[in-house]
Amino acid sequence: MKHFTLFLFFACLILSSCSPLRVVRLEPVPAQIDSYEYGNAVAVANLPTAEVKTSFFDSDSEVVIFHVEIKNTGDQAITYDPAEASITTPDGEFFSAIDPEVEILELDLGEIRRIRTNRTLAIAGVALAVTGAVVAGTVDDGGADAVSGFATVQQQLYTDLTFAVVDAAVLGLTSRQFPLNPEDLPGSEERDFWLQYAMRITTIKPGEVAIGKLAFPRSILEGEHEVALPVAGEVAKFNYLQRVYR
Structure with a gap:
């Protein structure tokens, strides 16, 4: 049954790739x-x-x-x-x-979702680094670097979001x-x-x-x-x- 399913998958893939392209x-x-x-x-x-x-x-x-x-x-x-x-x-x-207007809103929302996902992953990664430092029984420079890294990532995400929603006038609508x-x-x-x-x-x-x-x-x-x-x-x-x- 598994082999038959794989066969159907590859058959559909081949057929879709062979569908005529049109100009x-x-x-x-x-x-x-x-x-x-x-x-x-x-x-x-x-x-x-x-x-x-x-x-x-x-x-x-x-x-x-x-x-x-x-x-x-x-x-x-x-x-x-x-x-x-x-x-x-x-x-x-x-x-x-x-x-x-709808397209711009949807693209902005998609960008915000992407940034939120990246922020969540960054926070999770920093949290693991901090946890590792604590488990190791130290609060030395390594732990401080992890916390500092978190702040840097957070600031970068805010910067990215700012550029994503920059005012249209800055880009020059006359173009x-x-x-x-x-x-x-x-x-x-x-x-x-x-x-x-x-x-x-x-x-x-x-x-x-x-x-x-x-x-x-x-x-x-x-x-x-x-x-x-x-x-x-x-x-x-x-x-x-x-x-x-x-």
């Missing part, structure tokens, strides 16, 4: 292409109080990423929330855009406009992507432009995908043709 690329349907920027076709929608530009930027195994620019052409400030955007696949499946190449950006699994480059909820004053990246869960279906961005009470809609390469 996806999206481009606006020809009728919506306004221009090209750095190899990517740009689609433009003109709403009563906003001009919205979108272009496919990049994809990985989990998400597709669009570059978005929203210009306020009206005379009142508008607030744009990327979490309201959506993409609809050719078979009618609906996906909301990934909310950067969301750069770089132009996908390989220069941090991956969507990294905090810096959502903190510095993703489009986040933003108030856009008249004449101003908000720029950032918008991410959706990835589909592997070929055909037209509708990307919808609600802006100032209107909806900018774009039809993107997705091609899947194996």
